[in-house]
Amino acid sequence: MDKVYTNNEYKKIVDKVSPNSPIVKNITRAFFVGGFICIIGQFITNFFLNRGASRETVSSITPILLIFIAVILTGLDLYDTLGKFAGAGSVVPITGFANSVASPAIEYKSEGLILGLGAKMFTVAGPVLVYGISTSVIVGFFYYLLK
Amino acid sequence: MSYLTAFITGGIICSIGQILIDKTKLTPARILVLFVCVGVILTGIGLYEPIVEFGGAGATVPLTGFGYALAKGVIKDVESLGILGIFTGGIKAASGGITAAVFFSLIASLIFRAHAKN
Numbered sequence: 001m002d003k004v005y006t007n008n009e010y011k012k013i014v015d016k017v018s019p020n021s022p023i024v025k026n027i028t029r030a031f032f033v034g035g036f037i038c039i040i041g042q043f044i045t046n047f048f049l050n051r052g053a054s055r056e057t058v059s060s061i062t063p064i065l066l067i068f069i070a071v072i073l074t075g076l077d078l079y080d081t082l083g084k085f086a087g088a089g090s091v092v093p094i095t096g097f098a099n100s101v102a103s104p105a106i107e108y109k110s111e112g113l114i115l116g117l118g119a120k121m122f123t124v125a126g127p128v129l130v131y132g133i134s135t136s137v138i139v140g141f142f143y144y145l146l147k
Numbered sequence: 148m149s150y151l152t153a154f155i156t157g158g159i160i161c162s163i164g165q166i167l168i169d170k171t172k173l174t175p176a177r178i179l180v181l182f183v184c185v186g187v188i189l190t191g192i193g194l195y196e197p198i199v200e201f202g203g204a205g206a207t208v209p210l211t212g213f214g215y216a217l218a219k220g221v222i223k224d225v226e227s228l229g230i231l232g233i234f235t236g237g238i239k240a241a242s243g244g245i246t247a248a249v250f251f252s253l254i255a256s257l258i259f260r261a262h263a264k265n
Contacts, residue, residue, distance in 0.1 A: 023169050027162045034161025034209070035154035041204030042153035059216065060243035062204065067244060071251040075259035088164030091175045092182060092209045093157070094244060100179065102252040107261045117256050124176045125248065128210075132183035132217055133237050139191035140221035140233035147225070 026087050033082065033089030041066055041093075063094050070095035074102040100124035149203050156202025160209040179210050186214020191222075216240045 041062050048058045073079040079099045083090040090096055101121050108120035122129075164182065167173050173181070189195040195215050199206040206212055220240025224232030238245070 023166075026169055027165045030161045030165035031158035034164075035158030035205070038153045038157025038202075038205040038208045039150050041157075041208035042150050045204050046149060059207065062207070063213075063244040064247040066208065067247040068251055071248070071255045075255040077262040080262075088168055088175075088178065089161045091168075091178060092161045092164040094208055094210065094213060096175070097179060097210060097213065097244075098248050098251070100176070101248040102255050105252040105256040106259050109256045110261065117253070121249065121252055121256075124179060127176065127180050128183050128213075129245070131180050132187060132214055132241075135184045135187040135214070136217040136221045136237035137233055139187055139218050140225050140236060143191065143222050144225050144230055144233060 029085060030087050030089035030092075033086035034092055035089075037066070037089070037093040037095055040069075066093070066095050067098040070098035071102040074099045075106060079103075097125065097128065100128075152201055153203045153205035153208075156198065156205030157208055158205075160206070160211060164209075182210035183214040183217070186211030187218040188214075190215045190218035213241060213244065216244070 044062045044065050045058050048061055049055070053061065070079060073082070073095075079090065079095070080103070083096075083099070090099070101124070104120040104123050105117050108116040110116065111120070160182075164178050167178055167181075168175065186195060189198075189211070195206070195211065195218075199212070199215060207215060217237040217240060220238075221233060221236035224236030224239065226232070228235065
């Protein structure tokens with residue numbers, strides 16, 4: 001007859017048999033969704049490069065189109081659904097940045113156009129710009145000194 | 148071929164973000180800030196350009212690619228404008244993405260209703 005396990009023993013066995021399975025699952029999902037979003041970006045890039053657009057033009061068009069798609073998906077509440085599945089796979093791409101702008105803008109519209117929509121839009125994008133731009137100034141400063 | 152390298156590169160960068168979220172309890176907002184800054188620094192020391200050459204959109208679409216655009220813009224403007232370029236180059240290179248995010252979000256917030264958060 002099989003041994004009867006206490007809850008604690010059973011938990012230990014499960015932990016041993018499925019080591020870090022939530023993390024492995026999360027990473028797999030992030031990898032595939034993030035990779036897939038980059039494939040869409042590559043498709044847009046190739047599409048415009050094949051039509052004779054310059055690299056510089058394409059490096060602007062691709063994020064603009066991805067952001068456009070992400071904002072619409074956010075408005076339809078589909079990006080949050082994707083986020084629950086994909087975790088960092090939907091946060092790290094530029095579409096996650098777009099979602100972080102659109103989502104509070106839509107949510108806080110009811111608190112007014114200025115301090116609601118206009119201000120809350122930058123809850124996440126604000127810090128990203130503050131630290132991103134400041135880091136770029138520091139890099140530019142050193143480049144100026146060392147070039 | 149460019150699709151495969153984009154998929155792998157983007158997938159790895161997002162996986163790093165997922166590991167940070169799971170292992171360090173960094174919030175997504177901090178991840179975004181961190182990735183942009185890391186992208187700027189890696190580009191500044193010349194390490195991100197090879198990743199972009201290998202991964203294409205797989206390296207430019209993640210937020211590290213936003214940092215790459217900022218740093219590359221600054222370097223380009225320092226080359227052409229000197230010290231003034233430190234202040235003008237970054238945003239100039241990232242302007243399309245920033246303007247798109249702000250403007251499309253404004254329009255979207257006027258069209259769409261807020262959804263109940265659960």
